[in-house]
Amino acid sequence: MYGPIGSHKQFVSHEQKTAATKIPKVNKMLNVENKSVIIIGCGVGGTALAARLASRGFTVDVYEKNEHSGGRLSLLHANGHRFDQGPSLYLMPRLFEETFDDLDENLSDHIELMQCERNYSVYFGDGDRCELSCNFAKMYNEIKRYEGESEKTLVNFMNFMKETHVHYERSIEIALKNNYEHWYNEFQLKHVPNAFRLHLWSTVYGSVKKFFNTEKMRQAFSFQTMYIGMSPYDTPALFNLLQYTEIAEGVFYPRGGFHKVIEALEKIATKKFGAKFHYNSNIKKIIVDEDNVAKGVQFDDGRKEYADIVVCNADLVYAYNNLLPETKYGRKLGKHAALTSSSISFYWGLSKQVLELDVHNVFLAKDYKASFDNVFQQQILSDDPFFYVNVPSRIDATAAPEGKDTVVLLLPVSHISANNHDCIDKWVKRARHRCIQILENRLGIKDxxxxxxxxxxxDPRSWESKFNLWKGAILGMSHSIPQVLHYRPSIRCEQFKNLYFVGASAHPGTGVPIVLCGAKLAEQQILKDYGFIERGHDDIIIISQYLLFGLTMTALFLAIYYFFFF
Incomplete structure (x- = not known):
């Protein structure tokens, strides 16, 4: 039913292989002259970057406020139950493999991946249920139940996969493999066709609507935006790459929990490359001198540590408003940044197995659009909510005592705002009651x-206090068009020298595989800035293209003017 899998090398295209060879392999240690790096926070971005920089010969120290690693990717344990505190869907597997490949390691030597037979069990508001799968025959048969037996059903599904494949591949090439240091890096002539191929002016739901005629299939292929903390009615269409990777590559789970990814990267960073990790080390501020150069960090107890380079893996908006000197940019982020949702997450150890639940289960509302609008527009708790249920013990028996189940229920809610900060306790109580009621009704079980x-x-308050997530937004800043690529906070801080960011709110964005790409981009940026690898002539080429285009347009205008008026 479920089992381990091997390598995903077959998913790596020529474009990804080419992009992956832009910097030297890790076995070529660079002459970094004992340069030191302090990394604040050991989430997946900080841990991956620690391994990468240590592999280059940097002296790396990672400081984490909590007693455990992983940030949102950490584990909870209680009475023999193991809970993934945050992410539970292992998607885009080749991006994980690339990280380990860059460190001259095989992912399969560190992590045992198990593929889910079914991606999801989806429960609609009327109690109907469908299964989403990466088995094409099963998936097509399920779609036919709703869309009909005609040839058009197959053609539409194939066209959907074709479009989402383009979104997936082009997004990796453009957004995840490239840094955008300057505005002109983004606005290049070669990117113009991609603006149309990625359907930047459409939404996920609007895109799905083109290919599916029934409301249930439109819901089944658009709810995935909840995993990036956004509504399918607002999320740019290119993010239906999420549906593509689930169908084309599958959904996986690491035996022992998602935290195994962090454990493996930390082991490589420390045992192989000599990085040091320090826990229970809460940082009060980043030390910045009179020339706006980051010099180190100061801890709660007044102790100070200095380094040549400071990398912040703490929540970016929090860092600008709490760890750094006050700036206009930081105030703007704190007040006006569009944030992702928060969640009320219940971690339940059950006294017996509930076999009606699969590994991944999604319960949708009767009024699908209103349920998202309540979270993202009105910022209220809906009486008819949508939520996600993960049962890791269904695929990994080590997650629960024998004969019992471990269940995580994630209910998306608004981040903390003036509308809701006084009513979260009531929300938790109402949410618990309503979710249990929905589970009983749709699963057909009692009590x-x-x-x-x-x-x-x-809840939003604990997400904020445990992990310093700004306003409890569990996935940082949203991926609206004004907050992607050049418009997203950059990896290299523009306000303070020698300071870099890695994590969900920095480029390229949120999600574990995306943040792993961010760690690679941060490594490249640091190596370029300190002259350890050549910067190349990309900027000169781009500016030359702009000048040539401007001259061409000017000449064309003059020619037209001369033709008509002389």
């Missing part, structure tokens, strides 16, 4: 609450 023998809860 689900009596099965709960262990319970831990995270």
């Amino acid at each position: 689900f609450e009596s099965l709960i023998e262990t319970e831990i809860i995270n």
Whole structure:
């Protein structure tokens, strides 16, 4: 039913291979002259970057406020149950492999991946259920139940896969493999066709609507935006790459929990390359001198540590407003940045297995659009919510005691705002009652609450306090068009020298595989800035293209003017 898988090398295209060879391999240590790096936070971005920089010969120290690694990717344990505190869907596998390849390691030597037989069980608002799968025959048969037996159903599905494939491949090439230091890096003539191929002016739901006629299939192929903390009615269409990777590559789970990714990267960073990780080390501020150069960090106890380079893996908006000197840019982010959703997450240890639940389950609302609008527009708790349920013990028996189940229920809610900060306790109580009621009704089981023998809860306030997430937004800044590529906060801080960012709110964005790409881009940026690899002549070429285009347009205008008026 479920089992381990091998390498994903077959997914790596020529474009990715070419992009992956832009910097030297790690076995070619650079002469970094004992340059030191302090990394604040050991989430997946900070940990991956620690391994990368240590592999180059930098002296790397990572400081983490909590007693454990991983940030949102950490684990919770209670009464024999193991809970993934945050991410539970292992997607875009080749990006994980690339990180380990760059460190001269095989991912399969560190992590045992198990592929889910079904991607999801999706429960619609009327109680109907469908299964999403990476098995093409099963997926097509499921679609036919709703869309009909005609040839058009198959053609539409294939066209959907074709468009989302383009979104997936082009997004990796353009957004995840390239840094955007300057505005002109983004606005290049070669990118003009991509603006149309990526359907930047459409939404995920609007795009899906072109290929599916029934409302249920439109919902089944658009709810995935909840994993980047956005509504399908607002998310740019290119993000239906999420549906593509689930169908084309599958959904996986690391045996022992998602935290195994962090554990493997930390082990490589420390045992192989000599990086040092320090826990229970809460940083009060980043030390900046009178020339606006980051020099080190100061801890709660007053102790100071200095380094040549400072990298912040803490929440970016939080850092600008709490760790750094006040700036106009920081105030702007704190007040006006568009944020992703937060969540009320219930971690339940059940006294017995509930076999009606699959590994991944999605419960959608009767009024699909209103349920998203309540979260992202009105910022209220809906009486008819949508939510996601993960049962890791269904695929990994080590997640729960024998004969029992470990369940994580994630209910998206608004981040903390003036509309809701006084009513979160009421939200938690209402959400728990309503979600249990929906589970009982749609699964056809009675007294689900009596099965709960262990319970831990995270809400927007605990996300904020545990991990310094600004306003409790669990995925940082959103991916609206004004907050991607050049418009997203850059990896290299523009306000303070020698300071870099890696993580969900920095370029290229949120999500574990995306942040892993961000760590690689941060490595490249640091190596370029300190002259360890050549910067190349890209900027000169781009500016020359602009000048040539301007001269051509000027000559054309003059020619037309002369033709008509002389």
